[in-house]
Amino acid sequence: MAYADLVFTGGPVFTADAVRSRARTVAVADGRIVAVDTTDARDLIGPRTEVIDLAGRMLVPGFQDAHVHPVWGGLDMLRCDLAEYATATEYLAAIGDYASRHPDDEWILGGGWQMSAFPSGTPTAAALDSVVPDRPAFFPNRDGHGAWVNSAALRLAGIDRDTPDPADGRIERDAAGHPSGTLHEGAMTLVNRLLPDEPLERLTEALLVGQRYLHSFGITAWQDAIVGPYGDAGDPAPAYLAAAAAGTLTARVVGAIWWDRSKGLEQIPSLLDRRDRYRAGRFAATSVKIMQDGVAENFTAAMLEPYGDGHGHPTDNSGISFVPPDVLSEAVPLLDAAGFQVHFHAIGDRAVRECLDAVEEAIARNGRGDNRHHIAHIQVVHPDDIPRFRELGVAANMQSLWATLEPQMVDLTLPFLGSPRDAWQYPFGDLLRSGAVLAAGSDWSVSSPNPLAAIHTAVNRMAAPGFEEGDYDAFLPEQAIDLATSLVAYTAGSAWVNHLDTTTGTIETGKYADLAVLDRDPFAGPADEIGATRVLQTFVEGERVYAAPDA
Numbered sequence: 001m002a003y004a005d006l007v008f009t010g011g012p013v014f015t016a017d018a019v020r021s022r023a024r025t026v027a028v029a030d031g032r033i034v035a036v037d038t039t040d041a042r043d044l045i046g047p048r049t050e051v052i053d054l055a056g057r058m059l060v061p062g063f064q065d066a067h068v069h070p071v072w073g074g075l076d077m078l079r080c081d082l083a084e085y086a087t088a089t090e091y092l093a094a095i096g097d098y099a100s101r102h103p104d105d106e107w108i109l110g111g112g113w114q115m116s117a118f119p120s121g122t123p124t125a126a127a128l129d130s131v132v133p134d135r136p137a138f139f140p141n142r143d144g145h146g147a148w149v150n151s152a153a154l155r156l157a158g159i160d161r162d163t164p165d166p167a168d169g170r171i172e173r174d175a176a177g178h179p180s181g182t183l184h185e186g187a188m189t190l191v192n193r194l195l196p197d198e199p200l201e202r203l204t205e206a207l208l209v210g211q212r213y214l215h216s217f218g219i220t221a222w223q224d225a226i227v228g229p230y231g232d233a234g235d236p237a238p239a240y241l242a243a244a245a246a247g248t249l250t251a252r253v254v255g256a257i258w259w260d261r262s263k264g265l266e267q268i269p270s271l272l273d274r275r276d277r278y279r280a281g282r283f284a285a286t287s288v289k290i291m292q293d294g295v296a297e298n299f300t301a302a303m304l305e306p307y308g309d310g311h312g313h314p315t316d317n318s319g320i321s322f323v324p325p326d327v328l329s330e331a332v333p334l335l336d337a338a339g340f341q342v343h344f345h346a347i348g349d350r351a352v353r354e355c356l357d358a359v360e361e362a363i364a365r366n367g368r369g370d371n372r373h374h375i376a377h378i379q380v381v382h383p384d385d386i387p388r389f390r391e392l393g394v395a396a397n398m399q400s401l402w403a404t405l406e407p408q409m410v411d412l413t414l415p416f417l418g419s420p421r422d423a424w425q426y427p428f429g430d431l432l433r434s435g436a437v438l439a440a441g442s443d444w445s446v447s448s449p450n451p452l453a454a455i456h457t458a459v460n461r462m463a464a465p466g467f468e469e470g471d472y473d474a475f476l477p478e479q480a481i482d483l484a485t486s487l488v489a490y491t492a493g494s495a496w497v498n499h500l501d502t503t504t505g506t507i508e509t510g511k512y513a514d515l516a517v518l519d520r521d522p523f524a525g526p527a528d529e530i531g532a533t534r535v536l537q538t539f540v541e542g543e544r545v546y547a548a549p550d551a
Helices: 039-043 070-078 088-101 125-129 151-157 186-192 200-215 237-246 265-277 325-337 349-366 383-392 407-412 428-434 451-460 483-497 527-532
Strands: 006-014 022-029 032-036 050-053 059-061 063-068 108-111 137-140 146-149 169-173 179-185 219-227 252-258 283-291 341-346 374-377 395-398 438-440 515-518 535-540 543-547
Touching: 006 039, 022 039, 032 039, 059 483, 063 374, 063 438, 063 483, 070 200, 070 219, 088 108, 088 125, 088 137, 125 146, 125 151, 125 179, 137 151, 137 186, 146 186, 151 179, 151 186, 169 186, 179 186, 200 219, 200 237, 200 543, 219 237, 219 283, 219 341, 219 483, 219 535, 237 252, 237 283, 252 265, 265 283, 265 325, 283 325, 325 341, 325 349, 341 349, 349 374, 349 383, 383 428, 395 428, 395 483, 428 438, 438 451, 438 483, 451 483, 451 527
Parallel strands: 006 050, 006 059, 063 219, 108 137, 219 252, 252 283, 283 341, 341 374, 374 395, 395 438
Antiparallel strands: 006 022, 022 032, 059 515, 137 146, 146 179, 169 179, 515 535, 535 543
C-alpha cells in the first residue's frame, strides 16, 4: 500500500470548493492531494507519514495574490524601506541614517512613504536636501504613482520652471512655478530614466526576499502585475527566469507584460515575443498589463466628471486616460485575439468604463473566449457599470485592504470626489450581488500583502488590528462581503484569474497540495478579530516553504 507523505487532521478544512464544504482530514502524496475527509485519508498514514495535528486550527488553500509586485517589494526591502514608518520626521530620519551607512552609493534609493504624511500629499526637495544634500535621491511613494526627489536629482534631470509637464504626468511646483520635489505619474520618468541599472543578481535576490515574505502570509501563487521595464527597478522577468532555472522559484507566477503607453499597436509583436521567452518552470508571462489611469489622490485617476476643489466647486480636471480610448478599443481586441489575458489598472469611473468598453469591443470582434480579463483596483465604479462585469465576463480584482477610512481617504480623496461618487468606492458587495467573479490581491509593495488583513477589511470595511490609522467608522458598510466569499476570492477566485484553477485554488483530490495552516478558525471568532489571524505554515506541492517559529 502506498502511504501519504503528509496528513493534516484534527482541525477544520476550508476547501473553497463550489459549496464551500468543510473537511477534517487531508492526505498528500507526491505533491498532490490524494484524499479529503474520507476513511482513506486516515488509512494512508504510514510509518514515514508526517502527521500535522491542526489542533482546531484551520487549513485553507494557499492564497493567491492576483495583483502584486514581489521583485520591486523585495528590492524596497533591500533599499531604504520606509514602509514601517508613518510621519515625515520618521521618513527623514530613516533616509538620513541610510545615506550615512551607504556613503559610496551613487544614488540614494528607496520608497514606501505615505502621501498623508505631508501637506497635500506632496513632500519637498528642500526637506530631502536636509538629509541627502550631496547625491541624487529618488523615493517613490507607496502607491508608485508619485516620487519624492531632492534638488540634486532635479538638477541632474534638468528639471526647472521651464520644463513642461509630460502628457501623462505632472511636476509639482511652488507658487513661483519652480519644481518643489514631487513628481506625479509620467513625470517620474524624467528622473528614473537616469537611475543605474540593477544587475540580475540583485533583482534575483530581491525576488527571493519577496517570495519568502509572501510565503510567510500563506501565499503560494501570484500574478506579477508588471513584467517589463518600468519605474526604478528594471524588468522582473529575467529574475524569474533565473530563479526558475536555479530551482529556487517555489511559487506559481503569472507575469503581466507591461503595455508601454508611449507606444501604440506596433508593440504587439514584441509582446508576443516576450510571451514566448518569458516562460520557465512555474513562471509564465501570459497576461498584458494596461495601466489606464493614475490615482485619485493626485487627481490623475480618470473620472467621468471633473474633480472638486475640496470646497464643493468643480475644477477643469477629470484625470488622465493614459491610453486613449480609441487606441484601447483597438489594442484589447488584438490582444484578446492573440490569446492574451488583459490585466487592467483602473481607479476612476471613466477608466473602469473605458476598460469595459474595450472588452465589449473585443467580444464583438472575436466572440467570447477564455482569456479571463480582469480590472484591478476598481476604486470608483459608476453604478451603471456594475452589471457589466458579469455580462462581459470581466473579473473584479479587489485590493480590499484599501476599502477603509484612513487619512489618505479622508483628507486627500473624499473632499475632491464629492457626492455621489464618494459612495461608489470599492463596491465589492454590489459586484458580488451582480454575479461578478471576485479575485483578490494586495498590490504590495503599495500596501501589505497580508491576505487576512485584507479579508478583515472586506468583511468589516474597517482596518484590521494593527493597521488602524485613526478612530473611524466603517466605510460604506453596505459594500461588505462575507468571510467565506472573501476567502474564496483570495484562493479559488485568484486561481481562476491566473488560469490555475484546474490544479490549485481549492482543496480537492487531485489538485496540488498548495496549502496554508492558520493559527485559528476565523469563522469561530468575532468578525472584528479576523485580521488577527496568522499563518503558521505554508506548503507548495506538499513541501513546506514557510514555518512560523511557533508552528
